[in-house]
Amino acid sequence: MHILNNYYLKLLSITLLLFCFACQQDAESPQAIEDFETELSNFALYDQHGDFHELYYKSDASAVVLFIHGNACPIVRNAIPDLKKIRDSYAGKGVEFLLLNSNLQDDRTAIAKEAAEFDMDFPILVDDAQLVAEMLQLKRTAEAIVLDPATWEIIYRGPISDRIGYESQKPKAKHTYLIDALDAQLKGEIPAIQYQKGKGCLIKLKHKDQAKFANISYEHDVAPILLEKCVQCHVEGGIAPWAMTDYEQINGWSHMIREVLRVKRMPPWQADPEVGHFANDLSITNKELQTLVHWIDAGAIKDSDNDPLKAYQPKIDEWALGKPDWEITLNKESIPATGIIDYRYQEFEVGLDKDVWATAIQVKPDNKAVLHHLLVSVIYPDGFKEPINRNVSPWLDGVFASWAPGGLDVEKFPKNTGRVLPKGSKLHFQLHYTTNGKEEVDQSKIGIYYTDKEPAKEFLIAGPSNFEILIPPNEDTYRNQTTKVFDQEITLFGLAPHMHFRGKSMKYTAVYPSGEKEVLLNVPNYSFNWQRYYNLKSPKVLPAGTKIVVDAAFDNSDKNSFNPDPSKTVHWGDFSFDEMLIGYMSFQYGRRGELSMNEE
Numbered sequence: 001m002h003i004l005n006n007y008y009l010k011l012l013s014i015t016l017l018l019f020c021f022a023c024q025q026d027a028e029s030p031q032a033i034e035d036f037e038t039e040l041s042n043f044a045l046y047d048q049h050g051d052f053h054e055l056y057y058k059s060d061a062s063a064v065v066l067f068i069h070g071n072a073c074p075i076v077r078n079a080i081p082d083l084k085k086i087r088d089s090y091a092g093k094g095v096e097f098l099l100l101n102s103n104l105q106d107d108r109t110a111i112a113k114e115a116a117e118f119d120m121d122f123p124i125l126v127d128d129a130q131l132v133a134e135m136l137q138l139k140r141t142a143e144a145i146v147l148d149p150a151t152w153e154i155i156y157r158g159p160i161s162d163r164i165g166y167e168s169q170k171p172k173a174k175h176t177y178l179i180d181a182l183d184a185q186l187k188g189e190i191p192a193i194q195y196q197k198g199k200g201c202l203i204k205l206k207h208k209d210q211a212k213f214a215n216i217s218y219e220h221d222v223a224p225i226l227l228e229k230c231v232q233c234h235v236e237g238g239i240a241p242w243a244m245t246d247y248e249q250i251n252g253w254s255h256m257i258r259e260v261l262r263v264k265r266m267p268p269w270q271a272d273p274e275v276g277h278f279a280n281d282l283s284i285t286n287k288e289l290q291t292l293v294h295w296i297d298a299g300a301i302k303d304s305d306n307d308p309l310k311a312y313q314p315k316i317d318e319w320a321l322g323k324p325d326w327e328i329t330l331n332k333e334s335i336p337a338t339g340i341i342d343y344r345y346q347e348f349e350v351g352l353d354k355d356v357w358a359t360a361i362q363v364k365p366d367n368k369a370v371l372h373h374l375l376v377s378v379i380y381p382d383g384f385k386e387p388i389n390r391n392v393s394p395w396l397d398g399v400f401a402s403w404a405p406g407g408l409d410v411e412k413f414p415k416n417t418g419r420v421l422p423k424g425s426k427l428h429f430q431l432h433y434t435t436n437g438k439e440e441v442d443q444s445k446i447g448i449y450y451t452d453k454e455p456a457k458e459f460l461i462a463g464p465s466n467f468e469i470l471i472p473p474n475e476d477t478y479r480n481q482t483t484k485v486f487d488q489e490i491t492l493f494g495l496a497p498h499m500h501f502r503g504k505s506m507k508y509t510a511v512y513p514s515g516e517k518e519v520l521l522n523v524p525n526y527s528f529n530w531q532r533y534y535n536l537k538s539p540k541v542l543p544a545g546t547k548i549v550v551d552a553a554f555d556n557s558d559k560n561s562f563n564p565d566p567s568k569t570v571h572w573g574d575f576s577f578d579e580m581l582i583g584y585m586s587f588q589y590g591r592r593g594e595l596s597m598n599e600e
Contacts, residue, residue, distance in 0.1 A: 044263040045125040048112040050272045052524035062094035069099040070141035071106045073201035099124040102133035129286040142200030156181035158196030213298035223308040235314040254300040268530040272522035277537040320410045324447030335440040346429040357418030360449040362410045363403035367442040372432040376401040381424035396463030404531030417459035457588040466581040471570040476557035494535040496584035501562040504555040513545035550583030
């Protein structure tokens with residue numbers, strides 16, 4: 001009995017000592033964030049309106065607040081007015097507020113609808129693949145996460161305050177956790193409370209059991225995705241900087257692969273996935289994205305001796321449609337190691353004894369490391385009636401052929417269409433090169449497939465543009481637009497946004513004679529490195545009187561990593577450090593019987 005008494009006395013002493021230590025620790029040092037990674041990796045997501053947001057783009061903020069959103073969650077709905085008051089009280093202090101929705105049951109349309117209904121005027125980032133939810137180990141909505149943009153460490157996570165509970169609300173909060181954390185951050189101090197358990201609606205993570213990631217097969221699950229979506233660029237001699245030749249390469253690059261997937265830099269397909277359907281879509285599905293990232297998270301393990309990448313045979317130097325009817329090898333161009341290179345031009349006589357109509361064109365860039373773009377226009381013979389008005393520029397309306405990174409190497413025109421190449425004309429080539437640190441040589445080729453039978457329709461290019469753009473220094477969102485009105489009925493086949501280093505986003509909207517509007521293409525994450533052509537999966541008939549509005553945004557701030565000089569006012573110009581606003585589109589006048597881009 002005496003021994004037991006001594007045991008309980010000792011236990012009581014230890015308990016009291018620990019209690020006192022805990023009290024002292026609570027009083028003198030901040031409460032630690034429990035069981036969470038404190039540094040958040042970069043990611044990028046679309047919001048409820050289709051706008052693009054990259055976390056690290058907010059690096060100039062004094063703090064970033066992520067508030068975990070969920071449709072129909074009463075605690076979220078009741079917390080929004082409090083969050084708006086907090087946001088307004090920190091206006092002008094550099095605090096960024098973003099909402100994050102990772103619910104499986106909430107899609108973008110439903111999120112936008114509820115946001116409008118409850119006046120949630122925040123960007124709500126849609127984490128439909130739940131990769132951000134997995135990084136943050138989210139369990140419930142209504143959690144506020146405060147980030148220090150200098151380190152991207154989490155300095156506080158928990159409820160906004162203690163005002164809202166389950167089916168209960170206080171008239172006034174006793175503890176204002178989020179305000180306290182922001183005040184500390186703005187003073188350069190550590191918040192007294194860094195973690196507080198909150199109340200909110202449960203979030204179901206589809207892939208919560210990360211132990212199952214080890215079952216993902218490199219041979220059967222990962223390699224097929226790489227072969228379908230990545231290897232066409234990641235080959236020896238391809239446009240990508242390294243080749244996906246085998247598992248060893250993938251394993252060595254795996255962390256970089258995960259990073260570019262999370263920020264949507266790869267695959268290089270910048271179109272909003274919820275607007276339009278495109279025949280040349282290179283984007284990956286959420287399932288494919290999860291497979292790749294989860295396999296890397298599990299250690300990028302090779303599960304068998306068979307390596308599908310080793311068996312892949314790239315076809316780089318072939319004419320995709322067979323030997324062309326006319327092959328042109330351009331004159332050799334020597335490119336210096338450094339410097340700004342003026343556009344270079346070459347001319348070739350057509351040399352045909354009759355008018356022909358091109359049915360397909362393939363451009364074969366010789367040196368993709370330095371060739372930024374190649375354009376071809378036709379110099380028509382005197383007296384020939386041109387198929388489209390080219391008064392503004394032959395490099396805008398009526399372009400005959402083109403190539404740029406991410407564009408089409410092979411352009412096969414729709415059935416019963418063509419581009420005229422009359423007897424006595426010339427082909428005029430515009431070549432734009434960029435230096436890469438060493439002397440280079442380029443001698444590209446073009447192959448033209450043609451017929452002497454006049455097609456029913458001309459396949460044309462229009463390039464509405466705006467020469468009046470004037471982008472102020474240090475402006476992160478300068479907006480402008482251009483328009484094109486079709487006075488005849490047309491069939492639209494494809495769209496190709498064109499801007500330079502400061503290009504941020506571009507959207508094509510059809511305004512019909514009835515006044516109805518339809519977004520045809522939204523590119524919220526434009527990249528100058530990828531001059532992507534977006535071919536409509538089903539060509540679209542637009543009635544006479546349709547106006548195409550091309551809205552563009554430019555980023556001339558130092559947050560734009562491509563920006564050569566944010567201190568300069570930027571005008572229209574030919575060089576990459578100048579700017580352009582061009583909304584290229586391919587079309588034919590009139591209606592076609594069968595609207596399919598896949599006709600033989």
